[in-house]
Amino acid sequence: MSTKKRTLISPALRAAMLWPHTWAGVTLGGLLMLIFFMGSLAVFADEIDRWMMPDTRIGAVGAPAPDAPFSLDRHVLPVVEQLAAGRGLRDWYAKLPDARRPAMALRVRTDGGVSGGMATADGRLLPPVGTLGATSFFYPLHYSLHLRAGFVGYWIVSFATVAMLAGLISGIIIHARIFKDFFTFRSWGQLRRSLLDLHNLTGVLVLPFHLMISFTGIVIILPMVLPAGVNALYDGDVQRFYDDALGNYSRPRSGTPAPLAPLDPMLAEAKRLWGGGEAAVVFVINAGDAASVVRLNRDTGDRLSLDVEPIFFDGVTGALLKHQRPGPVVATHRLLSGLHFAAFDHWPLRWLYFLFGLSGCALIGTGLLYWLEKRRVADTAVVGLGWRSVGALACGSITGLLIATLAMMAANRLLPADVPSRELVEAGLFFLAWIGSAIHAAIRTRRDPPWAAQCSAVAALAGACVGLNWLTTGEHPLRAIALGDWPVLGVDAVLALTAWTAWRVARRLSHRQSHRPGASALTMTEATDHV
Amino acid sequence: MSDAWAMVTVFGLCGLAFAGLALTVGRHWGDLVDRRRDPPRRLVTRLRLAAALCLAAALSVAVRHQGVGFGLLLWTLALSVAALSVAAGITAMSRPDRTADPR
Incomplete structure (x- = not known):
């Protein structure tokens, strides 16, 4: 094994890999630490939200649903009206309550600006939470650094992620005795050696997770990072691309007012089309307009894939507008995104994602400390x-x-x-x-x-x-x-x-x-x- | 077998597998078993075979109880958990103040 490896990885290659590994680590280590740490927190964003928003600590998690069956028309619409407060309603969405997050989260766009709020499952608006919480602060920090203008933050994060991938692979190449040191952590003796042992241990043993999470992290925003396909086929019109690929639907406001059809029959129809499964989010686009569209996303708690199977209804007639299953490439993309998001309802996996995310922090941190000690x-x-x-x-x-x-x-x-x-x-x-x-x-x-x-x-x-x-x-x-x-x-x-x-x-x-x-x-x- | 037991089985089998593999590594064999000579060839082969069987069994339990997607993901992550636990155990057992001859 070792003789074969010696010919496979020459000392020259190893030396060539060492300086980019070191430089990438020293320059981008801090940024990667932030990305990994905030990503780990994002795994438990709902739980941290509940901690940071005491008013939403309603109902024990996992408690049975309230007596009356949940209704979009009776429980969600009144809250939306309350949030709009008489201003002209344009679009809104509501994340529906579930066992993990018993309060629903709403966001309403009106002529007078955007407002959001949380409400109980039976349609009682809760006092303003007064915090961005983990969902709107820690989590966006993970992928956009809150630099949304021109997607600057996304670009910086994807650059760092590519550097992470390069660091992982170059690290494996540099590591001279992977199998001999596979289980070795000498916590005694020289600090420098202990740090390197720990760096190698987290790098090698958690490698599958780190490779997966870095790779899928880039895959999520692939259309943005590699825009050539969208540019060639859709003239760079990302909206049209998403409509086609992800089965989305969009149409402009008509300007003619029209009332919204009842939502509950649409919800029932969506559940039938999904063949079981719960709705997670309801969107109403162009609310109160003749061209209004109702979108229902499926809950992905029972599957790895982030395929939310969006179903679109005409907001005035209630007729089905679009329900398109993804093609093979999009299905793969959704699966890889799902692996990264960990939106599935699986507590052991959530804890493993959290801990391995932190092991990424340990990997980067020990790398920096080793550099310092050396x-x-x-x-x-x-x-x-x-x-x-x-x-x-x-x-x-x-x-x-x-x-x-x-x-x-x-x-x-x-x-x-x-x-x-x-x-x-x-x-x-x-x-x-x-x-x-x-x-x-x-x-x-x-x-x-x-x-x-x-x-x-x-x-x-x-x-x-x-x-x-x-x-x-x-x-x-x-x-x-x-x-x-x-x-x-x-x-x-x-x-x-x-x-x-x-x-x-x-x-x-x-x-x-x-x-x-x-x-x-x-x-x-x-x-x-x-x- | 309940879900909790399936989980324990998956992690336990992975842990056994890596513990076996760790004994085939000269340094840990020396620290834990016999400092004077290397692990016998036949024992190394048998340990490796047993480890492979344990890992395969863990994968089969994981896939049977969690489905292919979740099972594969859980098994892959369980590998890392098990290997890290074995490494931690070896560290605790082979600290120089615990072994017979301090350096």
């Missing part, structure tokens, strides 16, 4: 500007990112409900906390980045989040268990685990520093090991 100048007080920059970058993207996320969650529980533009204040605090910790890291990185201080901050903030959730909503762990409110309990448990781990790491680090001045941060691996 280039540490022994026993000199002065380190170069490059070393200090990477040190500050690593610190800002590992502990800084945790601090920012936790600061936003703490602010979510601390800010009063009547703060103007509360959701933007929260988001602003996220970025302020992040910039603050990055500046702190940049200033304090001398012989070491300020790991201990920032780990203490992580521990304090995570602990504060658990405490604040208790104080402001009265939902302490015991009560959550009694109510069977597993999402809130789960978020609290992960926060508590983060606090405990960060506190232990901080203590060990400061202990070592006070006993052996100049000694390296031996337990930093632990900081990247958890959330």
Whole structure:
């Protein structure tokens, strides 16, 4: 095996792969850390939403549906009218309640702007949530960095993702003894060796997941990244392409007012066409117009594929407009997208996605730390500007990112409900906390980045989040268990685990520093090991 | 067999498979079993065969209980979980302060 491999991968190839691997890691490591971390949070976006929006903690998750059967006409339409508040309604959509998210989420576009809200399954509008939550803040940060103008953020993320793929494959080529070191993690001895062991371990053993998630991540936005086909066949008209490929339907507003036909018969017809399965989202486009269109998406909880099987009805007559099954290429695209989204109803897989997403953070983090350890100048007080920059970058993207996320969650529980533009204040605090910790890291990185201080901050903030959730909503762990409110309990448990781990790491680090001045941060691996 | 038991079986079989494979690696054999000589050839072959059988059995359980798509996905991710757990176990068992001769 080894002789064969030696001829397969020459030392020259290995050396050639090393510098792009290193440069990609050092330059894009921070960005990839953000993408992986936010992607991991997005797996549990609904649960974090429930934690951040206490008013939506209605009904225990998994509780049976309310007595009266759910009706679009009686339970959804009145809420839409309420949200429109007399302004001319243009389009709206509602994510329908299900066992995992018992509150429905609505978004309404009127002549006077866009408004959104959450409502109970029996049609009671809940007070404004006052937060973007995980669904509208952490999750978009994962794929667009909130830079939507000109799809700049999407391009940056896809560039980083390609670099991740290149990093994974070049890493495998560089790794000289994959099979001999397959299970090796020497947590003792030299820190540098432990870091490299951990880097190799997460890189090799979780490789199937990392390859899959990076590849499918690009596949989702393939029409944007590789636009040649759409340009040649549709003159670059993406809307027409999506209409054709995904079975979408669109038509312009006619300008003639007309009432909306009852929605419930359409829902029943859609369920019949799907042959079982529940509706997940209802859209009404051109509401109140003669050209109005009703779109129903199927829930994908029972399948891997993200094929939502959209069904389109005429909003005035209720007649079926379009129900098109995807062709083989689109079906493949939907399957690959589904593998990435993990929208399926499967708790073990959700946890595995979450943990392996974090293992991606560990992979990137140990890579950065290994780079730092390898280039540490022994026993000199002065380190170069490059070393200090990477040190500050690593610190800002590992502990800084945790601090920012936790600061936003703490602010979510601390800010009063009547703060103007509360959701933007929260988001602003996220970025302020992040910039603050990055500046702190940049200033304090001398012989070491300020790991201990920032780990203490992580521990304090995570602990504060658990405490604040208790104080402001009265939902302490015991009560959550009694109510069977597993999402809130789960978020609290992960926060508590983060606090405990960060506190232990901080203590060990400061202990070592006070006993052996100049000694390296031996337990930093632990900081990247958890959330 | 209930879903929970199927899950335990899939992860357990994958763990067994990787534990067997880990013993065929010289370094871990040395740390855990016998530092003086390498694992016998025949034992290595048998362990590899047993590991392959365990992995195949895990795949079959996963596919039977979860369907082809979910089963394959779960099995693939279970491989990583099992391998990481085995690595963690080896680390815990072969720390120099635990073994007979500290370096």
